[in-house]
Amino acid sequence: MRISRQTGKSAFTDRTGMVSASSAPTAAAHAGLSPSAWVCRFAPLVSKSGAVLDLAAGGGRHTRLFLEQGYKVVAVDRDTAGLAGLRSPHLEVITADLENSGPWPLPGRRFAGVVVTNYLHRPLFPALLAALDPGGMLIYETFAAGNERFGKPSNPDFLLRPGELLEVARGRLRVLAYEDLEVSEPKPAMVQRLAARAP
Numbered sequence: 001m002r003i004s005r006q007t008g009k010s011a012f013t014d015r016t017g018m019v020s021a022s023s024a025p026t027a028a029a030h031a032g033l034s035p036s037a038w039v040c041r042f043a044p045l046v047s048k049s050g051a052v053l054d055l056a057a058g059g060g061r062h063t064r065l066f067l068e069q070g071y072k073v074v075a076v077d078r079d080t081a082g083l084a085g086l087r088s089p090h091l092e093v094i095t096a097d098l099e100n101s102g103p104w105p106l107p108g109r110r111f112a113g114v115v116v117t118n119y120l121h122r123p124l125f126p127a128l129l130a131a132l133d134p135g136g137m138l139i140y141e142t143f144a145a146g147n148e149r150f151g152k153p154s155n156p157d158f159l160l161r162p163g164e165l166l167e168v169a170r171g172r173l174r175v176l177a178y179e180d181l182e183v184s185e186p187k188p189a190m191v192q193r194l195a196a197r198a199p
């Protein structure tokens with residue numbers, strides 16, 4: 001597994017120490033970078049005593065959201081080019097392939113919040129739960145069975161089975177909210193989403 005890290009020390013920091021991005025908000029919205037309403041809803045429940053893990057962070061829409069709210073963020077993706085425009089001393093970017101049976105790239109690390117959106121690799125579920133601090137929040141939202149009616153993803157490997165996120169949490173996390181439904185925004189899709197707290 002190739003893992004590389006970039007911390008805020010090597011990233012550009014503006015004089016205010018605030019996160020900045022190369023794209024204007026309007027451009028970000030047009031590029032599909034608006035944060036998920038589900039993540040926005042539950043973000044305030046994440047303690048600021050720890051960092052947030054944005055797994056398969058993509059273009060960093062949730063990395064940006066949490067940085068702007070004053071959290072430390074660790075963003076992981078196999079392709080971190082989409083994060084290159086984010087500037088913050090509180091951001092650690094890890095380039096890692098999460099699916100090639102190599103070691104978990106964050107051994108022993110714990111987070112106040114773990115955020116996963118539009119990404120599913122089932123073998124990671126145990127590592128995600130183990131990565132939660134006591135009281136840590138898991139905020140998860142991705143495509144679910146039935147989405148094949150709308151297009152991609154249509155591969156069952158990338159679609160949650162009915163109740164699957166609830167099963168992941170059962171007996172391990174306190175489920176605060178769970179939905180399994182058809183949505184129309186940002187595009188018609190079947191999604192499942194969970195917000196749950198570690199004991």
Ligand SMILES: C[S@@+](CC[C@H](N)C(=O)[O-])C[C@H]1O[C@@H](n2cnc3c(N)ncnc32)[C@H](O)[C@@H]1O
Pocket residue numbers: 055056057058059060061062076077078079096097098099100116117118119
């Ligand atoms: C649909 S995007 C979602 C990005 C982000 N979570 C969001 O909702 O905006 C899926 C992301 O998963 C990443 N990804 C896919 N396979 C991966 C792998 N094997 N290891 C690490 N990241 C992977 C992709 O690079 C991509 O950024």
